[in-house]
Amino acid sequence: MIWSARPLAAAALVGMLLTGCSNDKGSSPTTGSPSPSASGQTTSAKPSPTPAAVTLPASCEELVPFGDLDKALGKPLFGETVYIKGQAQPAIHRTGRVTCRYGIRRNPQGKPRPALLEIGVSGYTDAESATKRVQATVSASRSSGASTAEVTVDGTPGFVLINHGESTLVFAQGNRTVAVTLGPGVVAGDKSVQAVTAVGTVVARNLE
DSSP states (O other), X not given: OOOOOOOOHHHHHHTOOOOOOOOOTTSOOOOOOOEEOTTSOEEOOXXXXXXXXXXXXXXXXXXXXXXXXXXXXXXXXXXEEEEEEOOOBGGGTEEEEEEEEEEEOBOTTXXXXXXXXXXXXXXESSHHHHHHHHHHHHHHHHHTTOEEEEEEETTEEEEEEEETTEEEEEEEETTEEEEEEEOTTSSOGGGHHHHHHHHHHHHHHHHO
């Protein structure tokens, strides 16, 4: 995940890395040496094809047009918008990531304040890896004391994690994951689940 002003607390959970390794001593090492075929000829082992990277939005306007964002939230977000491109992380099968931060304002000294809204989209090599990332994020959030609400995002199951006034929606869409975080006070507390789900629905439809 990605994120240039101070990250939102709930969104930080989405950037969590869960790495794993296996040590299968019963397996034989694979080499690229030719091996005899049934006909007596030799064949060379072919490397497995590298999964193609998921196409990710090239700008924040492409991710969520600002007019659609205003409608989803029921209000405009004033301030700067920042687009950040992340890197692949093979350890968790992530092929790439982009993050958009909306509503960044500055204090009198010119230092940027936290974004009012942050949207992150990551691509993975397969749908299973994407789903595992969502599950890991939800588990970590619950362990930290966040409340969780199950929602549906354009027909896809998702979770809204609420902690310290922030609301973060996470869901998997094929071999992509989406995380949408609303900062405290952006909308009334009792409307935060509805608002973050509405934004996530716009994102999901634009990614199809």
